[in-house]
Amino acid sequence: MAHYQDIKEQIRKLFANQKLAVLSTHHSGQPYASLVAFVGKKDLKEIFFITSRTTRKFANLSADPRVAILINSSLNMESDFHDAVSVTALGNAKEIHGAEKDEFLRLYLTKHPYLEAFATSPTCAVVGVTITTYVMVKNFQQVMELHIDQ
């Protein structure tokens, strides 16, 4: 159990310390990666981000909601190879509305207050990704999986 707690804590730490994540979607089998400013829920069940509805990522995930999200702590230094932690989250994305959206916006603007104009623009969608699996990589090659019971 301690192992689980440890992994969960490390993911929470990444949620708190990292501002950007890499989102992977695809269009007709062609993978597509993009950077998003994200917020993760403490219970690890969902990751949220905001995107304009005119973007490729939004079109892709509207066509196929399966996505992968990479969050990592690398600093673009040699020491990253032994020190950095990466987590890949797999899940299903959907645009969220109503009270859930308001709650998310509050969390999002606490973490990214400078993005207020972007986050509250009528042209932007709040996207919630329900996570099924986290794959954590540390110490260069140690890989652990965490499956979330939704």
Next chain:
Amino acid sequence: MNWIVSPLEIKPDHRERIGPKAYSLSLMAREGFKIPDTLFLTVDAYNAFVNAGGLRERILLELNRKKFKDMRWEEIWDCATRIRNIFLKKQIPEPLNSYLTQKIQSRFTGKTLAVRSSAPDEDASGSSFAGLHESFVNVRGTSSILDHIRLVWASLWSDAALLYRQEIGLDVEKSAMAVVLQETVTGNRSGVIFSQNPNDETQVIIESVYGLNQGLVDGRIEPDRWILDRDKKTVLSHTPAQREHWMIPAEHGVETAPLPEDLSRRPPLSSKEAVGICDLAYRAEELFKAPQDVEWTIKNDTLYVLQSRPITTLSPGETQDKRAWYLSLHRSVENLKALRATIEETLIPEMSKTAKELAEQNITVLSHRQLGDEVRRRQKINQHWVNTYWEEFIPYAHGIRLFGQYYNDALRPDDPYEFMNLLTQTKMASLERNQLMEDLASMVRKDRHLFGRLKAGKLLGLGSEFEEKVNQFIEKFGDLSCAVTGGTECATDTRPLFKLLLEMAVNPSSLASRKNPKDALLLQQRFIDCFQGSKRKQAEELLDLARSSYRLRDDDNIYLGKIEAQLLSAVKEAKSRVESFERRGTHKSELDDLKSVIQDLDYGTDNRKASVRKDQYGVKINPRQLIGQPAGPGLSKGIARVVRQHLDLQDFKHSEILVCDAVDPNMTFIIPLAAGVVERRGGMLIHGAIIAREYGLPCVTGIPDATSLIHTGDEITVDGYLGIVTISKGNKM
């Protein structure tokens, strides 16, 4: 972390944290100069404010939307306005707020304050920042004082401050602002002394007014002026002012009031007092080891120093920087009122009269030589009005900006351009033209016979009522084939007006009804209700001024177009004579003159070519998402129509998105057909943005190379909320 320090606590290493203005005051206090009760807010307080809640990053996001050097002044003003609004909306975070509140209340109980800027990078620049940042006088109450501290901080990011720092090579992103809080000394006489005349080192200059110094400093009150001999301290000359007004404390801030008659008859200083002020300046000069520019005030015969700074003189050959020009970008209410009177009462009637007189002249009866002279005469007349446009009409647009700031200060809206809703729906010439077109299109829509004949290109027998209305329209606004209002038949083989009327007949516009006048009335009431007494009258006056400024921003081009159209008609007559002779292969020496006149006139078009999207190595570049300024809220998707020259407009189809270099009121007749507007030229108050807002269309301005990166036929999405244009080809890569 030291957020507040008092003058007597200041040590040399404080200088870069409180700025030279504050530091000089502290040295003077220590040396026994009489200064008002004062506290300094260090740059640490500013940094605590901008570091909280992501404010610093918000500012930098705003400022880095586009390369600074690529921004027009209008765009920089817009950027500064948005940043100022962010400062106005953001509360001072704890514990800074409580700390400042407690310090202000305990030190200045019941007193009104002057809240002045003191920028530390003035030292690094070696240049004067005088007038560049904001300072406020007679600010009452703790919450108002805290408000004004934020405004002084925000002035670090004003258009003039941004431009000036850029010019002298300072990194604005690393700049910070200290603030001087000073008890207001309500002097009955005030002034400025230059301990050494910048133009004559043997002289001293004193300028003085009755009342507070504000009126002198911002140029609203003319001062009496003394020149003294620097060595002998004797008065060499005294130039009295026309003493009519003085600046006195109001309930909040200051106001200009008529000067009591007994004071207006005598100068604010005696010769003896002038010499006393001279002594003060010499002491300051001795302390700072350089000639000083000292602001002072006299209350109950006590002479106070408000601030002292070194006189910045130019070494020979040094070019003067543009600070004065940057500062001139802002106009006072008085200045704008005078401009309004000139424009409305003199210039517009003159322009209309000129256009009418030219139109009434029958140029077909002129000899070739007379026609050549007439073209030249019209060219001169046109140039005169183009110059007038730049000198008088363009500065008058500052009325909109002045009102915008006033509105934002009073209401602090989420959208810093909310004030524009109070200015729209004024009676503009371009809207009148568009309404007439809609009326004509409605006739075509209802009359199948008329529709059929126009569609078939049969322009005879259209019905007397329709023909009469079309003729009236052409008489007033031209046939829309020319790039100027009132021009006719610039396109010889097409009928742009009829083409557009057919397009409008098939696709009735619902745009005009998108705006709700009731909302504007409510907003107006909310604005007016913010003010009481004389302030309310002032607010109403300013709104009226802004509306006139807004209307003229568009109308002036229409009036100008009508004059240019008359030049064009003379050129057309000249061209047709030359061509007619050339066709016949005959030569007439009188025509040589006409030929050279025509060649001298060049009606240019936007020569930007569509960009080539493949380089020599076969690498393709496609623009996907372009960032500009959000200039009209809304989102729309449509086919781009890139307009490079006026005649491109006649092919405009319903629901297309207008993409052009610069929208001119002489081309906005197609806006009721458009689904959105994209413009290369940037700014919130440019014509494209104004007309888009009138019709409730999404608009993005300030996209560099918009007309070369976007091609006619591209499917584009205009996001007028975020200022983004997306070019899509399905979702394919």
